[in-house]
Amino acid sequence: MKKIVITRRINPAMVDKLKKDFEVVVWDEDNTPMPRQRFLEETKDAHGVMTMLSDKVDEEMLNGAQNLKVVANLAVGYDNIDLEAAKSHGVIITNTPDVLTETTAELAFTLILTSARRVLEANRELMAGEWSGWSPYHMAGTDVFGKTVGIFGMGSIGAAFARRLSGFRTKIIYHNRSRSEAADELGAELVSFEELMAESDFVLCAAPLTEETRHRFDKAAFDKMKRSAFFINIGRGAHVVEEDLAQAVRNGDIKGAALDVFENEPISDAHPFTDIPNMTLLPHIGSASVDTRNNMMNLCVNNIMEVLNGGKPITPVR
Known part of the structure; x- marks a missing residue:
């Protein structure tokens, strides 16, 4: 047998x-x-x-x-x-x-909204009994509506995520090895990597890991981003130079980040991301329904x- x-x-x-x-x-x-x-x-x-x-x-x-x-x-x-x-x-x-495309895209959408609206920060404050009451700018976050969203890796998951943006009237740009028919149907614009990083209010990494994409998101890449921008990664942790991302968020070079993947998993509480308030971290649950x-x-x-x-x-x- x-x-x-x-x-x-x-x-x-x-x-x-x-x-x-x-x-x-x-x-x-x-x-x-x-x-x-x-x-x-x-x-x-x-x-x-x-x-x-x-x-x-x-x-x-x-x-x-x-x-x-x-x-x-x-x-x-x-x-x-x-x-x-x-x-x-x-x-x-x-x-x-294919079987996990829609579920993973949902998780990406969860991350963009959770990060932009500071959901975890607000929840931690409330649960710790530190909420002192309403005030005009208390836990004020960032709107996704009407912003520019850049997608690195317009495969099936990237396209499924882009479809979910339709009700938010966002401008969608993407960087890929080749033009995507699905992206064309959504009105998304193919741009260079440099344009993607510089123009996006939210950058989503949804690409497979290759030698070309390994550590593509490094200090030079984060330096191109707006100070008001967010970085979201549902691809692979090794796309990112993690120390560079931690520094970019800590220094205020970018507004925040949300990650479902890490270069070495699982991570511990000693990881450089875990003490940064405006980072949303999940334990690789992209397809976990x-x-x-x-x-x-x-x-x-x-x-x-x-x-x-x-x-x-x-x-x-x-």
Whole structure:
């Protein structure tokens, strides 16, 4: 019987679906990744693996997994996987595009409004019993209505976020490797990276991580932004030079920032962002709705089953 390894606890119904035809090993410690050594040991005789972003699929792992045919990554991104190494070992890599687009766009919209209207700052003040009463400029934030929003990475999530701006009469600009038809339909304007940073009142990073985009948002980039502007990141933490962003917000070079992703996750209370009041920080919950996570898991399961039963993957990477 072919063996499948699942590196986190998932919906039991998905596991049962696989158990009909396969031996299934699940790492069942909630909220903790499968330890690296255990991952390497369990995958030695595995035919399929469902991985998370915390699982590194590299030459070391692939060398030891001689039976491996398919890795289903529970994410749209796959920067945890060495695609060239997987190709050389004949291992198919799949991801979960489309099913999490709308949910992640909703989270991006939550971040832009939460940051602009200082929601978390206001909540912390109230819960700490420090609210002294109403006054004209108390916790006064920034309107999103009528502003310019710049999107870095006009893929499906960027476009879904842009659609949500329609009721706010914003001007939408974006920077992409190529022109986006979806953006054209929304009346968004393709601009240079420099224009995006200089003209936007809100900059949203929604791009996949590549060597081109790694640390693209550094001191030079933040220096181009308006002092009244906000930076929002739902892409990958490694897009950002985190010390540079912390300095830009602390110094008032930009108004604030909202982040769902970090370069090294999880972060601790010693992270340079955690003591900055006008930074909204979330623990990588972009696609975290029950329906979407179940849909992602089901797609991973179906990808694994298709490949191991001799069929074609549903959502192969490249």
